Amino acid sequence: MTGEHGRPPVKLSLPLEYQQDLFNELRSEDELVLLARGLGLLRIIINLLHSFDAAGNNLIVVVGADERENGWIGEALAEHAAVSKSSMARGLSQVNTDAMSVGTREKMYSQGGIFSITSRILVVDLLSKLLNPETVTGLVVLHSERIIATSIEAFIIRIYRQMNKEGFLKAFSDNPEPFTTGFAPLTTMMRNLFLRKPSLWPRFHVTVAKSLEGRKKAEVIELEVPMTDGMKDIQNAVLECVEVSIGELRKADTGLELDDWTLDSALHRSFDVIIRRQLDPIWHRVSFRTRQIVNDLTVLRSILHALLTYDAVSFNKYLDTILAAHQPPPGSTRQNQSPWLFLDAANTIFETAKRRVYAGKATEGEAPVPSNSLPDSLRPVLEEQPKWSMLAEVLEEIEQDSYLNPVPRDDSNGTILIMCSDQGTSRQLREYLQNMYVQPAGESQEDDQQPKPSAMFMMRRKLRNYLDWKKDFARVSASLFAENQKVLDGFTDQRGNTNGYRGKGPPNKRRRVRGGAASAGAGRPINGSLQMAEDKESQVASLMADIQPTDADPLQKDEVAVDSLEDMEDYFELYEMNDLLVIHPYDGDMDEHVLEEVRPRYVIMYEPDAAFIRRVEVYRSSHEDRNVRVYFMYYGGSVEEQRYLSAVRKEKDAFTRLIKEKGNMTITITLDGAAPTDPQEQFLRTVNTRIAGGGRLAATAEPPRVVVDVREFRSSLPSLLHGRSMVVVPCMLTVGDYVLTPTICIERKSIRDLISSFKNGRLFNQAETMLQHYKHPMLLIEFDQNKSFTLDPFADHSFEKSIKTADDSRDLQSKIVLLTIAFPRLKIIWSSSPYQTAEIFAELKNKQDEPDPIKAVQVGLGMGEDPYEQQSFNTTPQDMLRAVPGVTAKNVMRLILEVGDLREVSNLGEDELDEMVGKEAGRQVYRFFNRSVFDE
Numbered sequence: 015m016t017g018e019h020g021r022p023p024v025k026l027s028l029p030l031e032y033q034q035d036l037f038n039e040l041r042s043e044d045e046l047v048l049l050a051r052g053l054g055l056l057r058i059i060i061n062l063l064h065s066f067d068a069a070g071n072n073l074i075v076v077v078g079a080d081e082r083e084n085g086w087i088g089e090a091l092a093e094h095a096a097v098s099k100s101s102m103a104r105g106l107s108q109v110n111t112d113a114m115s116v117g118t119r120e121k122m123y124s125q126g127g128i129f130s131i132t133s134r135i136l137v138v139d140l141l142s143k144l145l146n147p148e149t150v151t152g153l154v155v156l157h158s159e160r161i162i163a164t165s166i167e168a169f170i171i172r173i174y175r176q177m178n179k180e181g182f183l184k185a186f187s188d189n190p191e192p193f194t195t196g197f198a199p200l201t202t203m204m205r206n207l208f209l210r211k212p213s214l215w216p217r218f219h220v221t222v223a224k225s226l227e228g229r230k231k232a233e234v235i236e237l238e239v240p241m242t243d244g245m246k247d248i249q250n251a252v253l254e255c256v257e258v259s260i261g262e263l264r265k266a267d268t269g270l271e272l273d274d275w276t277l278d279s280a281l282h283r284s285f286d287v288i289i290r291r292q293l294d295p296i297w298h299r300v301s302f303r304t305r306q307i308v309n310d311l312t313v314l315r316s317i318l319h320a321l322l323t324y325d326a327v328s329f330n331k332y333l334d335t336i337l338a339a340h341q342p343p344p345g346s347t348r349q350n351q352s353p354w355l356f357l358d359a360a361n362t363i364f365e366t367a368k369r370r371v372y373a374g375k376a377t378e379g380e381a382p383v384p385s386n387s388l389p390d391s392l393r394p395v396l397e398e399q400p401k402w403s404m405l406a407e408v409l410e411e412i413e414q415d416s417y418l419n420p421v422p423r424d425d426s427n428g429t430i431l432i433m434c435s436d437q438g439t440s441r442q443l444r445e446y447l448q449n450m451y452v453q454p455a456g457e458s459q460e461d462d463q464q465p466k467p468s469a470m471f472m473m474r475r476k477l478r479n480y481l482d483w484k485k486d487f488a489r490v491s492a493s494l495f496a497e498n499q500k501v502l503d504g505f506t507d508q509r510g511n512t513n514g515y516r517g518k519g520p521p522n523k524r525r526r527v528r529g530g531a532a533s534a535g536a537g538r539p540i541n542g543s544l545q546m547a548e549d550k551e552s553q554v555a556s557l558m559a560d561i562q563p564t565d566a567d568p569l570q571k572d573e574v575a576v577d578s579l580e581d582m583e584d585y586f587e588l589y590e591m592n593d594l595l596v597i598h599p600y601d602g603d604m605d606e607h608v609l610e611e612v613r614p615r616y617v618i619m620y621e622p623d624a625a626f627i628r629r630v631e632v633y634r635s636s637h638e639d640r641n642v643r644v645y646f647m648y649y650g651g652s653v654e655e656q657r658y659l660s661a662v663r664k665e666k667d668a669f670t671r672l673i674k675e676k677g678n679m680t681i682t683i684t685l686d687g688a689a690p691t692d693p694q695e696q697f698l699r700t701v702n703t704r705i706a707g708g709g710r711l712a713a714t715a716e717p718p719r720v721v722v723d724v725r726e727f728r729s730s731l732p733s734l735l736h737g738r739s740m741v742v743v744p745c746m747l748t749v750g751d752y753v754l755t756p757t758i759c760i761e762r763k764s765i766r767d768l769i770s771s772f773k774n775g776r777l778f779n780q781a782e783t784m785l786q787h788y789k790h791p792m793l794l795i796e797f798d799q800n801k802s803f804t805l806d807p808f809a810d811h812s813f814e815k816s817i818k819t820a821d822d823s824r825d826l827q828s829k830i831v832l833l834t835i836a837f838p839r840l841k842i843i844w845s846s847s848p849y850q851t852a853e854i855f856a857e858l859k860n861k862q863d864e865p866d867p868i869k870a871v872q873v874g875l876g877m878g879e880d881p882y883e884q885q886s887f888n889t890t891p892q893d894m895l896r897a898v899p900g901v902t903a904k905n906v907m908r909l910i911l912e913v914g915d916l917r918e919v920s921n922l923g924e925d926e927l928d929e930m931v932g933k934e935a936g937r938q939v940y941r942f943f944n945r946s947v948f949d950e
Contacts, residue, residue: 024068025098026061029636030225033058036215045211046158046185046204048193048672050665052628053215053222055188056603059154060087064094067128070102073149076130077167078156084108084130086607109135120144133166134727138744140173147177158185159192161206164730164848168206175208185209190668200675212676216669217628225635232634232642238650239400244370248321249653251359256314259307259354266304295800310352318653323439326370326397327476331483333367370397371477396473401620401647402446406467408645412616426640428592431614433600435621440597445472600626609633618645622658717741718859721753721870726762734852743867748874749783754855755862757789764796772829774897781837787873792841799847891916900938905931
């Protein structure tokens with residue numbers, strides 16, 4: 015392609031018609047692109063960036079890209095530049111860390127190129143004019159579905175559009191669902207992005223369908239795998255628990271819209287997140303039981319996922335941890351366990367899961383063993399996942415097919431690519447495929463018979479590890495029990511509580527059943543964390559005897575957890591691609607990279623994923639000379655199948671709604687980033703009527719100015735202040751967060767931050783320094799706009815009521831009272847939301863002098879101190895380090911300068927810490943990082 019104005023030729027990698035149409039559309043106008051998942055959004059963005067990169071003399075900023083996307087974009091741009099032989103191309107430069115100095119960034123920006131900059135650094139650089147918005151050729155915004163009116167990305171776009179009316183602005187997203195919630199969501203999003211045209215490209219778009227279906231399609235074989243009876247029983251029982259939990263939520267009078275709270279919705283990935291978001295504003299008024307049920311829904315959905323992906327032993331182990339986590343704290347008299355644990359369906363889940371792993375040995379003339387007890391001896395059952403045998407059959411079929419019906423030579427490798435949901439499943443499949451023909455002792459095959467694939471060897475090894483794990487698990491539980499009991503004993507001694515267990519030993523753990531009381535009823539299994547205490551030694555011994563390692567065990571590969579790569583040169587070799595079997599988890603846009611690199615002839619989708627199916631379609635349509643056969647596996651009648659169909663339907667419905675809204679949408683007036691101004695307000699601002707002493711009128715056209723600490727750009731307040739036509743000056747402040755006038759300094763605290771500041775005493779130091787340097791120091795306590803304007807939600811952070819003091823509800827209020835008594839000049843401002851805070855700031859600045867940024871920076875600094883000294887370090891690890899016992903404001907900088915990261919601090923010896931921070935502080939830090947959970 016030859017560019018306009020005699021640009022050098024640019025070679026693009028967009029073989030399909032819809033890709034070319036979309037590229038040409040993007041080159042000609044600014045728009046929001048909404049592309050269906052799996053249709054190669056990142057490829058289009060890369061080609062667009064390359065077309066500008068090859069032209070040279072451009073400064074383009076990419077916003078919203080994560081680390082992996084930056085890596086792929088950078089690699090792809092370098093590859094395109096080499097293919098196009100573009101001498102002007104510079105590739106991608108990443109600005110993603112505070113360690114890059116101001117001077118380095120300024121020099122990079124002046125040279126031009128394509129920059130991917132983290133939002134916090136970019137907004138500060140734009141406001142401080144380190145990066146002049148007028149010099150920017152264009153802005154490319156990724157993941158635009160995350161942008162809301164108060165987000166830092168929306169702030170960046172507003173600054174850019176105010177200062178630069180000519181540069182281009184392109185926004186991209188492949189997630190249509192967030193654009194369909196709320197009133198006129200697409201219009202609102204367009205206004206936040208300062209764009210006027212949306213461009214929608216669903217899978218059913220005419221050009222997309224023609225591009226993917228017009229050429230030779232990939233051969234797809236659908237394999238419906240039936241679940242075992244045990245899996246069906248567990249799935250039905252879990253769904254029953256989910257249904258009962260949703261029913262209980264409906265009974266609770268939350269006053270919310272409940273139409274979407276159905277069993278079908280509960281299968282969707284974000285159902286529990288949606289419920290939490292709806293309940294968040296009234297969370298403090300919601301009963302403890304309702305909160306518990308919301309948490310239970312998350313647990314039950316994870317059980318459903320684990321049932322289909324974990325092997326039987328790992329699934330039973332996972333249930334053990336759930337039972338242990340849901341036990342009431344030792345010594346508690348309250349029965350506050352999750353309601354679903356008392357259902358018969360819950361009993362079915364735990365009993366069936368256990369029977370899939372081991373069962374009692376039946377002997378002649380012996381009565382059936384009750385379900386709530388174990389027989390004298392156990393035998394391993396070790397039920398295999400049905401997909402494993404199907405996978406083995408598919409691989410055998412592929413081998414026979416490639417031998418008997420060799421395909422003509424094409425550009426594909428003979429590689430087999432297996433795609434699954436996560437890394438855990440990848441490791442499970444690798445282990446199964448490595449050991450599926452290993453036969454345990456006593457199960458030899460006839461000489462002339464091919465051994466059948468079986469997971470027995472792998473499962474026996476897992477069961478051995480599981481039984482060893484249970485012993486350790488019981489030991490840790492006992493240690494934690496003793497620790498909790500100490501706390502409870504100390505608490506009851508202080509309160510003089512006669513209703514507790516004072517004067518008695520701790521309640522007998524061995525007798526406790528699930529439910530913590532006799533009400534759990536017969537037939538329920540005992541608590542998972544304590545089950546080994548009830549098992550007889552003879553039972554465990556008989557089970558271990560059945561699964562002892564055989565002669566074949568030492569010959570098999572061990573599971574590799576971490577490879578140090580020390581002897582890599584001894585084992586390094588290039589694999590023959592035709593004999594390679596690659597197992598890879600789904601990884602979003604990176605899957606396209608995998609297909610291009612591996613060029614597989616056979617693809618096995620171990621779990622369904624709609625986006626990957628489309629990626630295979632795009633891959634096959636883009637390469638006519640590569641044949642692909644896809645095996646699509648799913649459990650019939652399972653949650654997995656239903657979830658897949660639900661996801662496809664939701665995406666289609668979302669695009670349909672967006673198309674309708676686009677058809678009815680009025681033109682979005684963006685005002686080019688300028689806030690609407692009231693002429694009267696403008697006049698009043700121009701004439702400053704402060705009459706002091708001499709009675710003079712001062713006229714100023716200068717807009718109001720606020721000095722803001724750079725660390726405050728994590729919040730939405732600087733954006734809202736800027737939206738009210740205030741000049742936001744980012745500085746590294748030592749005292750306060752916001753300086754409004756030469757005499758008013760404000761320390762802003764969210765409620766969570768306020769609580770932590772009281773705990774570590776930081777707030778008292780901050781108040782003291784503000785009082786030393788400013789006439790009117792103020793503490794701003796800011797609430798979340800979506801939550802109630804009250805301290806009630808923060809009165810109790812624990813679900814356990816038995817160890818609450820009577821004064822807990824007033825604890826935070828009493829600390830605030832103590833603060834005001836200690837510092838009478840400190841004013842406290844209460845704000846219900848960042849929006850109200852912006853109004854309060856405007857009122858406080860009314861008819862006041864403007865602050866001097868240079869003086870604000872110098873306040874609180876000692877002689878020769880550099881205000882930007884701490885800016886070169888990441889603030890999150892600093893905050894974590896300050897929370898460690900023994901670390902103070904005086905010694906924290908010594909640690910930061912001497913040690914590279916938190917991991918190094920945790921590995922330091924006591925002598926090394928003594929040298930850095932002193933003997934007592936060093937001892938506290940060392941003990942914090944080196945304490946064992948087994949200690950009494």
